Amino acid sequence: MAKKTGEAEVRPVASILGTPVNCFYGPGDLPNFDYAEKLNDPGEYPFTRGVYSTMYRSSLWTMRQYSGQSTPESTNERFKYLLKNGQTGLSLAFDLPTQIGLDSDMPLAEDDVGKLGVAVDSLDDFERIFDGISLDQISTSFTINATAPIILAMYILVAEKQGVDPKKLRGTIQNDILKEYIARGTWIFPPEPSIKLVGDVVAYCTKEVPRFNAISVSGTHIREYGADTVQSVALAIAIAEVYIGEVLKRGVQIDEIAPLFSFHLPIGGRDFNFFEDIARLRAARRYWARLIKEKYGALDKRSLQFRFSTGGMGGGLTAEQPLNNIARATIYAMAAVFSGTRSLNLACFDEVYAIPSDLAIRTSLRVQQILAFETGVADVVDPLGGSYYVEKLTDEMEAKISEIVEKIESDGGIVKMIENGAIQRELARQSYAIQKKISSGEKTLVGVNRFKVAEEERDMEIYKTDPETKNRQLRRLQAVKESRDKGNVDSALKELAAAARRGDNVIPYLFEPLKARATVGEIIDTLKEIYGTFREPTTV
Amino acid sequence: METNKTIRVLIAKIGLDGHDVGAKVLIFWLRDKGMEVIYTGLRQSVEQVVEVALQEAVDVIGVSILSGSHLSIAQKLINRIRERELDDVLVLFGGTIPKDDIRALKEMGIHGVFPSHSKLEEISAFIQRNVKHGEEDG
Numbered sequence: 289m290a291k292k293t294g295e296a297e298v299r300p301v302a303s304i305l306g307t308p309v310n311c312f313y314g315p316g317d318l319p320n321f322d323y324a325e326k327l328n329d330p331g332e333y334p335f336t337r338g339v340y341s342t343m344y345r346s347s348l349w350t351m352r353q354y355s356g357q358s359t360p361e362s363t364n365e366r367f368k369y370l371l372k373n374g375q376t377g378l379s380l381a382f383d384l385p386t387q388i389g390l391d392s393d394m395p396l397a398e399d400d401v402g403k404l405g406v407a408v409d410s411l412d413d414f415e416r417i418f419d420g421i422s423l424d425q426i427s428t429s430f431t432i433n434a435t436a437p438i439i440l441a442m443y444i445l446v447a448e449k450q451g452v453d454p455k456k457l458r459g460t461i462q463n464d465i466l467k468e469y470i471a472r473g474t475w476i477f478p479p480e481p482s483i484k485l486v487g488d489v490v491a492y493c494t495k496e497v498p499r500f501n502a503i504s505v506s507g508t509h510i511r512e513y514g515a516d517t518v519q520s521v522a523l524a525i526a527i528a529e530v531y532i533g534e535v536l537k538r539g540v541q542i543d544e545i546a547p548l549f550s551f552h553l554p555i556g557g558r559d560f561n562f563f564e565d566i567a568r569l570r571a572a573r574r575y576w577a578r579l580i581k582e583k584y585g586a587l588d589k590r591s592l593q594f595r596f597s598t599g600g601m602g603g604g605l606t607a608e609q610p611l612n613n614i615a616r617a618t619i620y621a622m623a624a625v626f627s628g629t630r631s632l633n634l635a636c637f638d639e640v641y642a643i644p645s646d647l648a649i650r651t652s653l654r655v656q657q658i659l660a661f662e663t664g665v666a667d668v669v670d671p672l673g674g675s676y677y678v679e680k681l682t683d684e685m686e687a688k689i690s691e692i693v694e695k696i697e698s699d700g701g702i703v704k705m706i707e708n709g710a711i712q713r714e715l716a717r718q719s720y721a722i723q724k725k726i727s728s729g730e731k732t733l734v735g736v737n738r739f740k741v742a743e744e745e746r747d748m749e750i751y752k753t754d755p756e757t758k759n760r761q762l763r764r765l766q767a768v769k770e771s772r773d774k775g776n777v778d779s780a781l782k783e784l785a786a787a788a789r790r791g792d793n794v795i796p797y798l799f800e801p802l803k804a805r806a807t808v809g810e811i812i813d814t815l816k817e818i819y820g821t822f823r824e825p826t827t828v
Numbered sequence: 829m830e831t832n833k834t835i836r837v838l839i840a841k842i843g844l845d846g847h848d849v850g851a852k853v854l855i856f857w858l859r860d861k862g863m864e865v866i867y868t869g870l871r872q873s874v875e876q877v878v879e880v881a882l883q884e885a886v887d888v889i890g891v892s893i894l895s896g897s898h899l900s901i902a903q904k905l906i907n908r909i910r911e912r913e914l915d916d917v918l919v920l921f922g923g924t925i926p927k928d929d930i931r932a933l934k935e936m937g938i939h940g941v942f943p944s945h946s947k948l949e950e951i952s953a954f955i956q957r958n959v960k961h962g963e964e965d966g
Contacts (some may be wrong), residue, residue, distance in 0.1 A: 399843045642896065727948055
């Protein structure tokens with residue numbers, strides 16, 4: 289690459305941090321590099337190279353594809369299909385009414401029942417989703433936030449009904465409400481009581497469902513909203529600290545809760561850079577280990593391990609020439625594996641258009657299987673460790689994460705910045721800036737602003753929601769309401785309200801209403817009377 | 829028809845979909861193009877949006893939906909617009925919209941449909957070309 293003056297022009301490149309990128313790196317870029325301090329072996333503090341010593345040689349990453357169908361039955365079928373095809377973990381998506389605590393028969397829910405995911409109105413629906421699937425044999429990931437306490441309680445009740453001890457349940461519940469105010473909009477209550485509910489789930493899992501990741505702090509949605517690759521990690525860490533503070537307040541020890549924290553972080557995107565994405569995840573492991581040790585005084589090794597799953601970004605995929613997206617997803621997946629991800633969910637090539645088709649989901653799974661079984665990329669832990677370039681970049685990324693987290697703190701904390709809309713505005717601005725670079729051609733997107741084809745290849749089979757879905761769900765909800773004892777529902781909800789008023793952990797008080805067949809909407813309405821509703825800042 | 833009057837646009841999120849960064853990116857773009865843009869915020873009903881459109885005398889209503897609920901919401905919006913006699917307002921839909929649905933939306937009376945990944949230039953040019961200022965057209 290390096291040419292003598294006059295031989296060839298060198299294309300200037302800047303990193304996401306704004307620093308110029310050299311044509312190559314060497315020992316001079318890493319003066320006084322101390323292996324033990326900066327890297328150490330995989331599985332050893334500060335875990336830069338990975339949280340486990342043997343990584344994929346012992347167990348491959350979990351291959352998980354986000355999956356939500358319109359009804360409990362179709363979700364159950366899809367789950368069985370995926371398990372049969374070698375998927376090793378389930379991932380459940382919910383429709384929007386379920387995510388924001390509305391029943392299928394509530395007026396605001398009208399247009400969204402059974403779209404984007406499954407509709408869950410009562411425990412009956414949950415029992416159908418997991419019918420014939422032993423909960424002690426699988427791990428399930430729930431993409432749910434505002435109504436996470438209810439979904440957790442339902443999963444526990446289904447396990448008990450199957451005779452499975454909740455202490456054996458494995459999986460992850462997203463339970464990260466703060467990023468919803470920033471990016472995805474499925475909030476219900478104001479931030480303060482919402483943070484309290486996040487704490488309830490974490491505190492409850494610590495004691496009763498210890499193998500379950502009680503929280504998955506997500507940088508993915510923040511990145512889709514316009515955060516750059518480093519911000520997506522730094523903001524997730526700042527948010528995680530809010531939840532940690534909430535649980536520590538209750539007298540729980542850091543070593544009891546830190547091991548339950550996991551992160552879901554993005555790989556890819558419109559402004560993707562392969563090495564930057566890897567470096568900032570290696571940097572995040574080192575930053576987190578030091579933060580939890582030095583700031584919170586954790587002693588347990590597991591507390592210091594920054595565990596993350598990754599999501600291959602849908603935002604980096606294009607509507608133009610959609611098969612190109614398989615190539616993009618493959619490169620994202622490779623970056624995720626080089627980063628030491630524990631679980632990977634890849635965006636599908638057709639998801640710009642609709643919920644992914646079976647073919648698209650299977651292809652994303654096959655991409656992961658090809659990487660795992662055909663290519664050798666999973667044979668050695670942290671294969672990029674020691675690369676002059678990657679280590680230099682990792683140092684720079686760690687410094688940047690630290691700078692962002694400290695800046696947020698000195699600006700009054702992330703909760704305040706969410707309430708007044710400051711973060712939302714900044715990220716939307718950044719998203720606009722990237723869009724303009726693509727529009728102007730300054731940033732290349734293959735098939736979009738270069739290498740275009742005349743005829744768009746938009747004809748492909750696309751998954752369609754069954755129009756009968758809503759009616760079926762409404763009939764089922766009606767039947768549940770007719771068969772239950774309303775007196776039991778009301779008294780159980782009263783107990784819940786009293787517990788919420790006292791400030792108790794609400795999880796133990798959700799079981800009785802759910803068993804009495806109280807609906808998600810009824811439970812949320814009960815809590816709204818105590819907690820209130822969020823008022824969104826709408827200034828753009 | 830071309831006029832010098834400032835074009836007024838209402839960008840709306842109808843239904844429960846909370847993905848609004850695309851809507852915000854469009855707002856920035858249209859403002860840069862000299863338009864006045866109002867944003868409704870999330871979880872609006874068709875009725876609320878039409879009332880704001882009337883009160884603010886907008887020339888354009890742009891609805892962003894990424895949740896797949898565009899067809900039913902579009903039909904309700906068109907009905908409400910007719911009821912409230914907002915005939916001159918240009919109505920646009922954007923978001924996760926499959927190709928087959930673009931035709932369906934246009935048949936319902938949606939003037940322009942811009943699926944995710946549409947070019948910002950196309951949207952602003954479409955507005956400039958098609959917006960009607962009632963009084964000028966007589």
